[in-house]
Amino acid sequence: MEGASPPPQADDSDFLDAQLYLDEPGDAPHAAQEDAPRLAVKFLVPNVAAGSIIGKGGVNVSDIQAQSQARIQIGEPWPGTLGEFGAPPAHDRLLLITGTLDALLTALHAVLATFRSELAALAAVAAREDGAMALRMLVHARLCGTLIGRGGATIRSFKDASGAVFNISPPPGPGDPPERVVRLTGTPDQLLRAVALVLTKLSQNPDYPLLTDVSLGFGPPAAAPAEAWGGAAPPPGGGAGAFLPHAAAAAAAGVGTTSLVMAVPEDRVGVVIGRGGAVINQIKAVLGVRIRISRRGECLPGTNDRSCEISGPPESVALAQRLIQQKVEGVERE
Incomplete structure (x- = not known):
């Protein structure tokens, strides 16, 4: 009708909340499936080399991100990082790059x-x-194992195809970080x-x-129990990843299926769900768990956190809780 006001537009958070209850396979919107997959890669870099990436006032890293459309994060100097093939621990920094492959x-x-x-940076990374x-x-x-292949066939083919030399550090021992160093x-x-x-x-x-x-x-350490992936004890004052008391007992039981409830801050629910439900539906599909987040305004007593209930096989529930906590913590660091 001429002169009529356009219908109100729902904001992103309204749309995302509406996607929470898509529990059946194939419910994820087609648009999310058409997006190029996002990958992540983490490197150890000498401190001086990390400084060259950042540049004065962060100008270098800003330019690289704008040019590539990838996200670059660099951790603080990390004393005692993985010593390379038995070498003493080095003062390195973690370089995390995320984005599409291109x-x-x-x-x-x-x-x-x-x-x-x-x-100085070149000298720090020079190999020959x-x-x-x-x-x-x-x-x-x-x-x-995926990288090495049966009998080392995959990694040999990668050496031939790229011309680079590959060396992989030994498997981690009990209590060590679970990552191995792939030196190229x-x-x-x-x-x-x-x-x-x-x-x-x-x-x-x-x-x-x-x-x-x-x-x-x-x-988390390779030998850590499933409960340690998210922390069975709630931190003081609750917060992301906190278990409610009955959930810790259920996770410890380790029988058949289990259920836990974790707290997600109200203002961070959107990043857990993802645009169009992409994040939460991927977690459900890959791990075979059910995830239910309380509706907006329905917070845990005495908090501004919404409840996120995860149910399924114990190990899958623990992994899902870990992934959700990582999403929330990623927002906290930005």
Whole structure:
């Protein structure tokens, strides 16, 4: 009707909340499936090399992100990081790059160019006198079998295809971080080809999203019990990832299926759900769990947190809780 006001438009959070209750397979919107998959890769870089990536006032990292459309995060200096193949612990920094494969490789190309332009950074990553550099990727130990292949066939084919040299650190021991160091040596072009091959192969493993920690830290120890992946005891004052008392007991029981309730801050529910329900539906589909988040305004008593109930096999529930907590903590660091 002429002159009539347009209907009110729902904001993103309204739409996302409406997607919470899509529990059946195939309910995720088609638009989310058409998006290019986002990957993540984590490197250990010497402190001086990390400084060259950041640049004065952060200008270098801002330019690289704008050029590549990838996200780059660099952790604080980390004393006692993984010593390389038995070497003493080094003062390295964690470099996390996330984005589509093309964006990620574009960002890495710019990072390597930055190393080559600064003498101190180049010296820190130089591997041989012929201009070769060394990159140290962190790959979860449970994904390394995919990278190595039967009898080492996959990694040999990657060496031949890229021209880079591959070396993988020994499996972690009890209580060690679960990542292994994949050391790549070669020219910048060889390194880019090697990283592309590795990420393409790893992303084909259905456990890749679960075992790729997108935080500026090492994952939980390889031998940690399932409860430790999210912390069975609630932190003071509640907060993201806190278990309610009955949930800790249910998780500890470890029988058949279990259910837990974790707290998610009201203002961070959207990132847990994802646009169009993409994040929460992926977690449900991959892990085979059911997830129910209370409706807006229905908060846990005495808090501004909404309840997130996860049910399913104990190990899958623990992994889902860990993934959700990572999503929330990622927002907290931004």
